[in-house]
Amino acid sequence: MIGMQNNTIIATFVIIAAALSLVGTSSFAADAYAQSGRTQCQTGALIGYGGTIFGVANVCTNGYTINVDLATNYQPKEGWVFNAWLVDDSYQGSGYPLVMGKILDSGTLSFDEIQTNARTWTDIVVTQQPANSLSPLPSWSNSVAQTWLIPPFGQ
Amino acid sequence: MYSIRFLNEKAFITRIQFHCRNLSLKRSRKLTLPIVLGVISLLTLSLSFSPISNMAVKAQGQNQSTEKSQGVQQEVKELAQKFRELVNGSGANLSLPQGGNLSEQLQTLADSAQFKNLTQQLSQQLSQLGINGSNIQNLQQEGGADFSGLVQKLQNLTSSRGGGGQ
Numbered sequence: 647m648i649g650m651q652n653n654t655i656i657a658t659f660v661i662i663a664a665a666l667s668l669v670g671t672s673s674f675a676a677d678a679y680a681q682s683g684r685t686q687c688q689t690g691a692l693i694g695y696g697g698t699i700f701g702v703a704n705v706c707t708n709g710y711t712i713n714v715d716l717a718t719n720y721q722p723k724e725g726w727v728f729n730a731w732l733v734d735d736s737y738q739g740s741g742y743p744l745v746m747g748k749i750l751d752s753g754t755l756s757f758d759e760i761q762t763n764a765r766t767w768t769d770i771v772v773t774q775q776p777a778n779s780l781s782p783l784p785s786w787s788n789s790v791a792q793t794w795l796i797p798p799f800g801q
Numbered sequence: 802m803y804s805i806r807f808l809n810e811k812a813f814i815t816r817i818q819f820h821c822r823n824l825s826l827k828r829s830r831k832l833t834l835p836i837v838l839g840v841i842s843l844l845t846l847s848l849s850f851s852p853i854s855n856m857a858v859k860a861q862g863q864n865q866s867t868e869k870s871q872g873v874q875q876e877v878k879e880l881a882q883k884f885r886e887l888v889n890g891s892g893a894n895l896s897l898p899q900g901g902n903l904s905e906q907l908q909t910l911a912d913s914a915q916f917k918n919l920t921q922q923l924s925q926q927l928s929q930l931g932i933n934g935s936n937i938q939n940l941q942q943e944g945g946a947d948f949s950g951l952v953q954k955l956q957n958l959t960s961s962r963g964g965g966g967q
Contacts, residue, residue: 689897689955691910693888695927696937697920699911699948702903702955713962717954719946723939733881741878753943754954756962769881774936783873787933790940792884796896 683708690793692718692772700791701753703770707798712764714746714757718772720790721753727777730755731784733769735800743771743784765801769794876931883930891919903955904948911948 687706694700701718714732722728728749734742746757749772772791773784888895893915897906910916927934943950 687899689899689903691895691897691907693884693895693919693923694937694940695884695923695930695932696934696940697923699907702897702907702951704955704959715955715958715962717951717958719943719951720940721943723936723941731877733877735878735881741874741876741881743874743877752954754958756958758962769885771877771881774940783870784877786873786876786880787931788936789877789880789932790937792881793895794881794885794888 683710685711686798688796688799690770690795692716692770692791692793694720694791695789700772703793705770705795705799707764709763709765709798711758711760712767714755714770716746716749716755716757716770716772718749718753718791722749722774725777726774728790729773729775729784730757731771731773732767733771734766735768745782745784746770765798767795768800880930880932883926887922887926888919891915891922893919904952907948907952 685706685708687704689702689704691699692701692703700720701716703717704715706713712732714730716730718728720728730746730749731743732746734740734744744767747755749755770793771784771786771789773786774788774790775781775785779785893910893913895910897903897910927937
């Protein structure tokens with residue numbers, strides 16, 4: 647009788663320990679998954695649509711994380727701001743634009759994100775938008791510069 | 802004598818009853834229109850504030866914003882593709898080699914014949930790209946800005962995140 651009770655206690659303990667280790671492992675595995683793969687970086691010249699070098703962008707990815715550093719010497723016109731967008735034009739081209747944010751008055755922008763597939767992006771486009779704009783969409787006709795991303799992007 | 806008086810009274814009462822009926826009919830006719838209008842306006846109000854009609858309005862708004870978003874995506878896609886065609890056609894390489902002096906590489910790119918070719922094509926085809934040309938022409942550079950200042954800005958950013966691929 648006492649032996650059976652001991653067995654039950656041991657079995658319960660083993661099950662709880664296994665469940666806890668699974669929970670712990672899965673979070674570590676998710677973390678490792680996001681950080682797996684070799685990080686590759688590339689630097690591209692942002693070309694102004696007027697035919698000037700608008701700025702430079704340094705982009706790094708390991709397939710899941712994406713880090714973008716962008717710098718420009720140009721200033722938007724009064725009452726407007728520069729917004730930078732990642733554009734997806736792979737897989738027959740969805741054209742989906744993801745806003746990375748406003749380029750600061752210092753002419754710089756830093757963007758970091760963990761994504762399901764960071765390799766899908768193909769281009770960086772800079773638009774000029776009214777500072778008080780409420781639209782979450784890019785004012786594409788006011789685009790000012792672009793660069794494209796080389797592999798591993800565009801996959 | 803008594804019966805004649807009784808008959809007169811009866812006729813009088815009947816006449817009063819007839820007048821009363823006429824009056825109530827006229828009143829009810831006069832009241833019908835305001836009541837109908839009131840009911841209609843109440844129905845309209847309840848419909849306009851009802852969640853169903855709000856949902857319908859929201860759904861219509863969502864449809865419009867989805868269409869707008871898809872339109873913008875299409876335009877952005879076309880712009881990106883046309884830009885790539887132009888760059889490919891010019892033979893310019895926008896991707897800068899890792900390592901080395903970045904400002905020199907930018908200067909080399911800016912001085913290259915391929916880049917000058919690209920500049921010419923971009924200015925010619927700006928309207929075909931659907932780009933508002935005046936916005937670009939009016940952009941101002943920071944005073945004293947050059948490629949080394951630009952590269953310094955970028956290096957400050959990358960070093961602040963602990964290195965990374967320059």
